[in-house]
Amino acid sequence: MTPARPAAPFLEALQRSILVFDGAMGSLLYERGVFVTQNFEQLNVTRPDIVKKIHGDYVDAGAQVIETNTFGGNSFRLERYGLVNEVRSYNLAGARVAREAAGSAAYVAGSIGPTGIVPGVATQEDLRAAASTFAEQAAALVEGGADLLMIETFRHMEELRIAIDAARRAAPGTPILASVTFDAGGTVADGSQPEGVAAMLRDFGVDAIGINCGDGPQLALSMAERMRGTGLPLCAQPNAGLPRTVDGRLLYMATPEYFDVFTRRIIQAGAQMVGGCCGTTPEHIRWMVKSARMLGGGATPAAAARPKAAPVEVIGLDPIPLAERSRLASKIAAGQFVVSVEVNPAPGLSPDSALAAAKMLIDNGIDVVNVADGPRATARMSNLAFCALLIQRYGIEPILHVCGRDRNLIGQMAHLLGASAVGIQNLVVITGDPPKIGDYPEATAVYDLDSIGLLNMASTMNRGLDPAGKRIAGGQTSFLLATGLEPGAQDLGKEIQRLERKHAAGAEIVMTQPIFQQELLDEVLRRIAHLNMPVLIGVLPLVSYKNAEFLHNEVPGMQIPEAIRERMRKAPPGAEARKEGVRIAREMLFSVRDRVQGAYLMPPLGKYELALEVLDGLK
Known part of the structure; x- marks a missing residue:
């Protein structure tokens, strides 16, 4: 029985709607127990169940295009594992597994990655072998059910040209999406910049162009903005940021929520296809699908039958000046406490x-x-x-x-x-x-x-x-x-990174959670100084020793030094304890009032008079 396919051809659907691709395969295989020494393409034959499950998870998340697990399925990379004769079998199996998982809900992109040779120093024999293995991959992928060929993560433009020519010969009529990876400086291996790369890809005769992998969403966005002038559909699939080693594991730190913001920005920059690369997961794709639907995409391929009007670029207004937005904003703009x-x-x-x-x-x-x-x-x-x-x-x-x-x-x-x-x-x-x-x-x-x-x-x-x-x-x-x-967050570095993202999203001032440590506030102010954001320090007058212990031990993001808890322990309960809490709050606030732009008081238990006692004489 022939597996189901989407009703509309891929390029036709692309003209009608923004399409969302899937995310990483390799990092998910690793997370699900496949050791890094295992050849991942071999799993298409030996463990198709685990590969199919990942494909299915992406389809369930809303992905409309899933890529085959064949990125390294060429003879050069397989030779490292003694599998040089398995190019056809692994690519054919990879396409069939993906086709079964996708059904009519998603298109299948046959993934073809670079061989690892460097065209400028490779022998003519190596170049001919590269063309041969690319052609073998392309033919097997299309035979197995691929709707398009995804020639991706290339940095050498000559090798990419060889791959495109080979794919055209082996699978005539199959759409080709060619995607490159830029370094942090915005160039490929030969020094070409995004505008030149896009023009070369157009001249190579591909149907769509793209950016994938790399340093993360911000680089992808800036490269996309410079590649969009060719008239060809544009795809962006960044990594989930740069990986970090945490407890011995290599983790990607860009969150699904961040990819939500990125998706809207990259679509508004002109991308018609979005997805993820290394480190992204079905959860990243789920957020991307929501964003794409907000901007007119995200329809299932089978339902993408209505022509869409040409997008109209809408230019936003300049924001109203800060000083004119409210009385509070006017005071902040004027530098008042x-x-x-x-x-x-x-x-x-x-x-x-x-x-x-x-x-x-x-x-x-x-x-x-x-x-x-x-x-x-x-x-x-x-x-x-x-x-x-x-x-x-x-x-x-x-x-x-x-x-x-x-x-x-x-x-x-x-x-x-x-x-x-x-x-x-x-x-x-x-x-x-x-x-x-x-x-x-x-x-x-x-x-x-x-x-x-x-x-x-x-x-x-x-x-x-x-x-x-x-x-x-x-x-x-x-x-x-x-x-x-939260100055008292367990991972202050991560908290500040998140503040940086909030600032990029539009935050103009910071109101901290309560803080009781001068040295901690000093560190926070130093580490966020580059954001140039006015800070209102959080102040919470303690009312009892029990109150201090509860906040320290049971409220996330709160750190109350032992010395302060000891002061509250020694204070007699009731009015004396409240007075001691006010003294502690005043000491903190008055010591930093010249270094912040305001105070954010949180009187406990509705005792608003404590706020006035803390503030007495401040201004």
Whole structure:
């Protein structure tokens, strides 16, 4: 029985929709127990089940094109394992395994990688052997069910030309996508730059061109922007960043959420095909598929039957200047020291006590009130509704926390549009605590967007565009975009890397979690200085020894030094303990007030008067 195929030919589907390719094969085989000394192409014959399972996982994630496990299936690479005579059998089996996994849901790209020879120093005999093995691969892949040939990860343009010519002779009429790998400086082996490489590929007569592997998404994006002028469809499949050795394992550090942001950017830069290379997983592809669907792609191949209008490039508006977005933004732009206090409505129907507390704080000189979004995954009145009441009743300017936990992408868009409509102009964008730590652990977490995705959405809206790149009717939002930082995170380096990505996505100021260590704050400020982001230091006055122990031992990202916990242990419980907590908070805040742009106070247990005691005399 002939395996099913997509209804439309590959190139026809490519004209109608953005197509998402799969991710890595080799790194997943390694993760699933195949040792690195094993020849991976041999698995197409000896362990087709494990190869098919990986293909199936990518199809389930939404990939519309899957690549065969034949990247190193040429005679030069197989000879290293004593398998030089298995070129046809391994490539034929690899295509058949992929075809069975793909069915009508995805196209199969026959993967052909370089031989490893260097054309400038290779003998004529080696060059003829390379052409022969490329042709043998191409013929076997098409016989096995490949819809296109993916000649990928080449750095030597002459070897790539040989591979393309051989594939054309062996499989006439089969589409060819030729993909190159650039070094960190943006060149291939002969020094050619992206524009020249693209022109050469066009002259070689391929049907589509691409970039894959390399140093990660940022390099792929910059190369794609320089290759898009040939008129040929463009594909981008970066690695998941550069690999790092962690506990003896080689790991790729770029997250699926980051690939979500990258996908939107690369499509807007002109790519019609996106996917992943080394280190990417089905989870990376799942996020890429969501992004592609937002921008008009992601339809299954069998359903890709409707012609699409030519894309219209929409240019966003310039963001409103920072000083004009809100009173808080104006103060920050002017370099003033600002103070924010977190005020949350108590669980239940009445917001009156929290509203009164907010008014009391503003009357005593606080600059702005910020309202959390279901802190610690608890169910409370909508913070958007509470902020609207602050504006309507007292004219108090709030900061609205927005987290990714409870709303899908559509809900987040509606949330931000609603916030803008009622006059909320300041946002703190965070990922949010998982439901399992709160009152309703069985609740479903959404997390369509994490903090980076939310920042990208909000900053795009500040330019008058929705997440799909369309103009927002009525103009643009004017949000001041703040984000969080955990100075006490277990891996501070990773936390700062994530802040760098938040900054790239649009974050303009930092509001830290509470910090009790001068030396730790010194380190944080030093390591984020290059971002030039105003910092509001988190301050939480302790109320008891028990409170200090709980925060230190049970709240992620909190570090309270033993000396401070000992001070709280020695303080008599009650009023004396609260006074000691205020003294500790004042010592920290007053010692750094000339090095940060503000304070973010989180009075515990609704004791808002403690905030005023901490701030007494600060300004």
